[in-house]
Amino acid sequence: MTDLKQIYRDYIDCLNGQAWSNLGTFVADDVIHNSNPLGLAGYRKMLEQDCAAIPDLRFNVEMMISEHPYLGSRLRFDCSPKGIFLGLPVNGRCVSFHENVFYQFDNNKIVRVRSIIDKAALEAQL
């Protein structure tokens, strides 16, 4: 069985390298993010916007567990979002927060993402 963890590590490297033209290697054309049918183009746009809003954005995998065809990950961010982020006036301050996220794979590509960002933790730092 395919090693989803290795695919996921490569996916995270793709994000951290902002290698957007490779994104389709890891993400399916019809990917759904939470309940939004973003598709690959919409998913790429979301990530590009995140990187524009957070110049020092870096995805750090704090833990991951895998049970085919799913992978769960806890990501940690230490970064300085510009202006308003998640509706909060971060304005370039350094903040730390987590994202708990479940990915569903099909044919070794991410088809569904169920993500929650810890907005309450972020808020507590402002």
Place this chain on the structure above:
Amino acid sequence: MTDLKQIYRDYIDCLNGQAWSNLGTFVADDVIHNSNPLGLAGYRKMLEQDCAAIPDLRFNVEMMISEHPYLGSRLRFDCSPKGIFLGLPVNGRCVSFHENVFYQFDNNKIVRVRSIIDKAALEAQL
């Protein structure tokens, strides 16, 4: 190897039945919730307070994945928190939101919980 999913289902039944005297069957004495070393007594108190603040609280497991000694779960809540909940004036309105949570087990008991509740989704409903 122990079936963590079955233990988890029984744990969720314990919560939904508010069978607090059984909580120690599933939760270790020195349990840590996010970065808070609540211990079993503090964890029970947190749950009891949640149930008091949300009279119709019910834990629904929407998905779970397990990789020993970890289990990840996406919980769905459809409920009516009283007054202020997560800092938001819910005041008894019916709301739906998710929690993405990772549990670490030791000796078949939960020793660490890394939980994020989707506050942004809740906020969007008010």
